[in-house]
Amino acid sequence: MGTVILLTLTGLGLAALYFLVASGLSLVFGLADVLNFAHGLFLGVGAYATWWAAGNLPGAGPDGFGFVLAVAFGVAAGTLVAVLVELVLIRPLYSRTIEQVLVTVGLSLAGVALLQATWGADARPFPRPEWTRGVTGILGAQVPNGGLLLIIAAVLVLGALLAFLQWTRYGLVIRAGVENREMVTALGIDVRKAFTLVFAIGGAAAALAGALGGVYFGTVSPGQGSSLLIFAFIVVVIGGMGSVLGSAYAAVAVGLLQQFVNYYGTSGLGDICVVGLLAAVLLLRPQGIAGRVATA
Amino acid sequence: MTEVKSPEVPAPPAAVPAELTPQPGRWHRVRPYLPLVALLVAAILPYSTLQLPGIFEGPLNSPGTLQLLAICLIFGGLAAGYDLLFGRTGMLSFGHALYFAAGVYGTDILVTRAGLPLWQAALLTITGGAILAALLGAVALRTVGIAFAMVTLAFAQVGAILVARDFGGLTGGEEGLPLDVSGLPDALVGVTNTVNLYWLALAYLAVVVFVVHRVSGSPTGRVLAGLRDDERRIGVLGLDPYRYKLVAFTLAGGLAAAGGVVYCLIVGGASPHITSSELTLSLLVMVVLGGPGTRWGPVLGGILYMYLDHRLTAFGTSDAVDSLPAVLSRPLSQPLFVLGTIFILAVYFFPGGLAGLTSRLTLLRRSLRLPTPRSPR
Amino acid sequence: MEPVLTVENLSVRIAGLHILQGVSFPVAPTGVTVLLGRNGVGKTTTLRAIVGLTPRNGEVRGTIRMGAQSLLARPTYRLVRSGLGYVPEDRCVFAGLTVAENLRLAERRGAEAAYDRVFALFPELERRARQRAGSLSGGQQQMLAIGRVLLNENRLLLIDEPTKGLAPKVVTEVTEVLERVAESMPVLLVEQNLAVVRRLAKDAVVLAAGQVAWAGDAQELLLETALTKSLLGVGTGEPHRGPEQAAATGKDAN
Numbered sequence: 001m002g003t004v005i006l007l008t009l010t011g012l013g014l015a016a017l018y019f020l021v022a023s024g025l026s027l028v029f030g031l032a033d034v035l036n037f038a039h040g041l042f043l044g045v046g047a048y049a050t051w052w053a054a055g056n057l058p059g060a061g062p063d064g065f066g067f068v069l070a071v072a073f074g075v076a077a078g079t080l081v082a083v084l085v086e087l088v089l090i091r092p093l094y095s096r097t098i099e100q101v102l103v104t105v106g107l108s109l110a111g112v113a114l115l116q117a118t119w120g121a122d123a124r125p126f127p128r129p130e131w132t133r134g135v136t137g138i139l140g141a142q143v144p145n146g147g148l149l150l151i152i153a154a155v156l157v158l159g160a161l162l163a164f165l166q167w168t169r170y171g172l173v174i175r176a177g178v179e180n181r182e183m184v185t186a187l188g189i190d191v192r193k194a195f196t197l198v199f200a201i202g203g204a205a206a207a208l209a210g211a212l213g214g215v216y217f218g219t220v221s222p223g224q225g226s227s228l229l230i231f232a233f234i235v236v237v238i239g240g241m242g243s244v245l246g247s248a249y250a251a252v253a254v255g256l257l258q259q260f261v262n263y264y265g266t267s268g269l270g271d272i273c274v275v276g277l278l279a280a281v282l283l284l285r286p287q288g289i290a291g292r293v294a295t296a
Numbered sequence: 297m298t299e300v301k302s303p304e305v306p307a308p309p310a311a312v313p314a315e316l317t318p319q320p321g322r323w324h325r326v327r328p329y330l331p332l333v334a335l336l337v338a339a340i341l342p343y344s345t346l347q348l349p350g351i352f353e354g355p356l357n358s359p360g361t362l363q364l365l366a367i368c369l370i371f372g373g374l375a376a377g378y379d380l381l382f383g384r385t386g387m388l389s390f391g392h393a394l395y396f397a398a399g400v401y402g403t404d405i406l407v408t409r410a411g412l413p414l415w416q417a418a419l420l421t422i423t424g425g426a427i428l429a430a431l432l433g434a435v436a437l438r439t440v441g442i443a444f445a446m447v448t449l450a451f452a453q454v455g456a457i458l459v460a461r462d463f464g465g466l467t468g469g470e471e472g473l474p475l476d477v478s479g480l481p482d483a484l485v486g487v488t489n490t491v492n493l494y495w496l497a498l499a500y501l502a503v504v505v506f507v508v509h510r511v512s513g514s515p516t517g518r519v520l521a522g523l524r525d526d527e528r529r530i531g532v533l534g535l536d537p538y539r540y541k542l543v544a545f546t547l548a549g550g551l552a553a554a555g556g557v558v559y560c561l562i563v564g565g566a567s568p569h570i571t572s573s574e575l576t577l578s579l580l581v582m583v584v585l586g587g588p589g590t591r592w593g594p595v596l597g598g599i600l601y602m603y604l605d606h607r608l609t610a611f612g613t614s615d616a617v618d619s620l621p622a623v624l625s626r627p628l629s630q631p632l633f634v635l636g637t638i639f640i641l642a643v644y645f646f647p648g649g650l651a652g653l654t655s656r657l658t659l660l661r662r663s664l665r666l667p668t669p670r671s672p673r
Numbered sequence: 674m675e676p677v678l679t680v681e682n683l684s685v686r687i688a689g690l691h692i693l694q695g696v697s698f699p700v701a702p703t704g705v706t707v708l709l710g711r712n713g714v715g716k717t718t719t720l721r722a723i724v725g726l727t728p729r730n731g732e733v734r735g736t737i738r739m740g741a742q743s744l745l746a747r748p749t750y751r752l753v754r755s756g757l758g759y760v761p762e763d764r765c766v767f768a769g770l771t772v773a774e775n776l777r778l779a780e781r782r783g784a785e786a787a788y789d790r791v792f793a794l795f796p797e798l799e800r801r802a803r804q805r806a807g808s809l810s811g812g813q814q815q816m817l818a819i820g821r822v823l824l825n826e827n828r829l830l831l832i833d834e835p836t837k838g839l840a841p842k843v844v845t846e847v848t849e850v851l852e853r854v855a856e857s858m859p860v861l862l863v864e865q866n867l868a869v870v871r872r873l874a875k876d877a878v879v880l881a882a883g884q885v886a887w888a889g890d891a892q893e894l895l896l897e898t899a900l901t902k903s904l905l906g907v908g909t910g911e912p913h914r915g916p917e918q919a920a921a922t923g924k925d926a927n
Contacts, residue, residue, distance in 0.1 A: 035442045095729050102584055102643045105577050110636025117626040117633060176767045176778055182726060183765045187779045187821060188753035230453050230573060233446050268461035275450045282439055282447060
């Protein structure tokens with residue numbers, strides 16, 4: 001029983017990480033049709049900026065409020081990079097989707113190389129509050145606190161995103177734009193502002209994933225984002241592009257499947273099962289679990 | 297920047313095929329023979345002891361240089377095969393490295409683990425690679441566009457996992473699997489025989505270019521081009537797009553597997569980095585840099601990319617770069633940073649790649665000549 | 674009277690195909706101007722070119738003016754904000770959003786949204802405000818699509834096949850609504866249903882083979898059965914040119 005609880009909670013921790021990366025990807029893709037390979041870079045920027053801030057930013061540190069400040073700095077950095085990428089690189093190629101994908105591919109290659117050039121290819125120990133190293137006993141299972149932190153953060157982000165989409169004017173524009181972008185412009189709305197906004201949201205969520213993922217894994221390395229990105233892509237496709245809630249469901253399914261099969265089967269088999277799930281979903285329901293609707 | 301805004305550019309950045317661009321003057325008659333000349337030059341190149349300081353470390357016929365050139369040629373062929381999907385059919389596959397890796401690991405495992413003679417291993421591997429492509433393509437091609445890209449990416453990821461986790465102890469996991477050379481023909485073994493591997497790579501490139509050229513000139517090729525431009529139009533003609541795309545996908549997969557066979561011989565084994573998604577992305581970079589949908593663009597792109605990838609590492613550790621301030625020297629020592637940046641710039645400013653560059657230069661030359669028409673000299 | 678919109682020498686090429694070749698016509702400042710022609714002749718392409726929605730692989734030449742203002746090369750959202758209301762073919766309501774949200778999208782900052790006017794015309798929309806637009810009937814969706822553009826003050830409405838695929842009774846309802854709308858605002862209408870045209874249209878422009886084949890009084894056109902049939906029916910008669918169009922199209926027929 002304890003094992004099942006532990007696997008469930010660590011699976012959910014993984015799912016939380018996937019969700020933080022995938023929700024932004026999904027919104028960016030659903031609204032702007034950009035398959036953003038540079039999304040892993042936002043994660044890397046978030047992780048390294050947090051790491052840097054904990055050591056160098058006055059007031060920030062590896063513990064307590066200093067840590068919150070460091071994470072906030074990381075998230076801000078990730079958001080800033082995402083906005084810059086959208087404004088400088090993506091926007092001039094408006095509605096030329098293939099070129100946009102190519103640019104993000106180039107950016108992911110160059111960006112990761114830049115991180116590597118600046119901080120080296122090797123993993124570095126990540127600053128983390130003392131309590132995240134500990135475990136909490138839940139129903140007989142010793143669950144690492146770093147994973148719980150990820151789950152809590154992901155649930156908060158999910159709630160905030162859904163509220164934003166449901167109750168704000170820009171949320172409305174994004175939901176409508178995911179359905180039919182052209183018609184949004186035909187109602188007199190400059191949909192490109194919403195593009196910048198979803199990039200900012202996606203960048204922030206990915207940077208948060210980078211910072212908290214660093215806490216969870218205990219290290220930070222330049223390639224971390226790219227390896228997570230492929231599974232985040234799978235989550236996006238399974239969940240339905242443009243659907244935040246769909247991403248959440250899919251992230252949970254993928255995280256749990258991966259964790260359980262990897263534990264009870266061979267290590268690595270879970271990852272393969274996830275791809276099998278992807279193939280099955282695409283063949284049975286090509287639009288994903290939740291189709292092309294941004295909320296439900 | 298006017299090029300970027302031009303509404304004429306079709307969705308996949310397909311350039312004017314170089315072979316259609318009229319070339320002025322006396323080159324016109326020699327042009328059809330240029331590929332043969334290039335092939336001949338490439339074939340006799342290992343007899344040269346020419347030193348090209350800065351470009352290659354040793355003389356042209358040194359094993360190190362020949363191996364680098366052979367790798368470049370392989371990737372030229374690989375990019376040309378990938379272009380059959382991307383540039384000529386408009387399929388954005390992110391999993392093409394899988395079939396290349398299948399070729400490398402297939403050969404390696406069959407020779408090293410199963411002890412098969414090379415020719416049998418090669419034959420089995422290429423057939424197996426094509427069958428794998430047919431099977432996975434049959435599933436992936438049920439989706440289109442970006443979903444197709446993601447599915448192929450996911451399939452390639454399975455390959456990477458299989459290799460890394462070393463199921464059944466076949467692949468050697470993270471360590472890779474050195475090729476057991478004891479059963480190989482003598483002519484392909486040893487540093488002194490690098491030249492033979494070079495010729496093998498050259499032959500591979502020639503075969504790929506020939507095959508891609510023949511296919512794109514055939515009725516099938518015209519259907520593929522039609523699929524790239526407007527899939528519905530092909531459907532209206534009563535042709536089944538799915539079947540044609542599957543043919544292209546399988547053929548490209550087989551060609552990539554064949555490239556893997558030669559690559560395995562050249563580097564003497566397999567290592568897991570060839571299964572990475574990064575390699576697939578690099579293939580895309582090569583094709584776009586060279587010029588998608590053109591005969592020589594992808595080949596040039598592949599050769600140049602691999603060359604830069606290898607040489608930039610050396611360049612990055614050279615004194616010239618080291619003496620720069622750290623802000624500059626560190627990024628410059630990362631080949632992928634330089635290549636990625638070049639790539640982004642190319643997408644913006646040279647949508648037709650290298651191949652598009654030549655026709656554009658011709659246009660430029662002509663427009664420069666215009667103000668003084670037929671001025672006697 | 675000054676036309677509210679002038680299209681001159683409009684040519685549209687999409688993916689290498691010439692859809693429109695030198696189309697010129699004015700849109701009168703009052704009443705309904707109807708754009709007629711067989712399927713695939715470029716009626717929708719014309720509307721979309723006016724509102725700046727030509728696809729990226731398309732190319733637009735010519736001039737489109739609203740008053741003294743040139744409309745070409747301006748982004749769609751600006752054109753719409755400057756008073757061009759567009760109701761697309763197939764209605765294009767946001768199926769996943771509620772009726773109220775669909776309407777709310779059309780609201781603009783700094784302008785009072787005329788909910789009174791919309792709900793007076795379509796009381797059904799007020800009753801179904803919380804319903805998802807995707808679950809509305811075709812006729813109700815059309816009402817919503819028209820309601821969205823009536824929320825703001827417009828100088829011209831472009832409406833593309835509003836009665837397409839609707840039941841006869843609903844067609845009558847939509848026609849009545851359009852009749853009332855047209856009392857206060859000029860409309861450029863694409864319509865296949867000749868009964869609707871007869872009831873609404875003041876002026877008519879007939880497109881054939883990417884050019885204006887006839888232009889003039891709509892009721893006059895409908896009276897000439899043979900002509901109507903040759904332009905819109907099954908026959909392939911010699912295109913007849915309205916007097917003021919002969920010069921415009923003849924100039925650049927190539």
